[in-house]
Amino acid sequence: EAGVVQSPRYKIIEKKQPVAFWCNPISGHNTLYWYLQNLGQGPELLIRYENEEAVDDSQLPKDRFSAERLKGVDSTLKIQPAELGDSAVYLCASSSRIHNEQFFGPGTRLTVL
């Protein structure tokens, strides 16, 4: 069974530029999560989707961050414009209805210069 797929794995951009991350969850997993992980810290939830609906986006900085999950499968997280402080690893995870256990993708390491 394929795991959670993310791309790109690495991204370097200049501040004020836009950037987008893509996630494909494990097949059959209806719940999808985007996390932010700063260096030396644990992941922090940005947004959670149940199918195509964002059910918890309380931690998403909506002035510059946006996300979508069209058709309830793949998801895209966008930052526009990026700031220096956005440099971090962005992790995607998914889980099924039956089990709460979350499975994580490899992450996208963003560097904003």
Next chain:
Amino acid sequence: ELKVEQNPLFLSMQEGKNYTIYCNYSTTSDRLYWYRQDPGKSLESLFVLLSNGAVKQEGRLMASLDTKARLSTLHITAAVHDLSATYFCAVDRGTYKYIFGTGTRLKVLA
């Protein structure tokens, strides 16, 4: 607000020794997860603990959960170099929202 604390934050130990990592959390929960993260890699699920008194073991690692004390432990037996990584506990508030601990960076010295 749920807070999750791990200690120690850093642990350097000799091969063959035993040690325990602690995960304390501030509000009621009966679901706790342990993950391992290698440098530059994602999180790998180690244990899922879903009830008070739950104990799970895999190789040299054993995890337990005491929901009354709001405490989980990850015990390492006879450590080997391959166990060097960062270990995170995550508490589920029951709303599918994990709150992660600060992580424990483990280094096993040969």
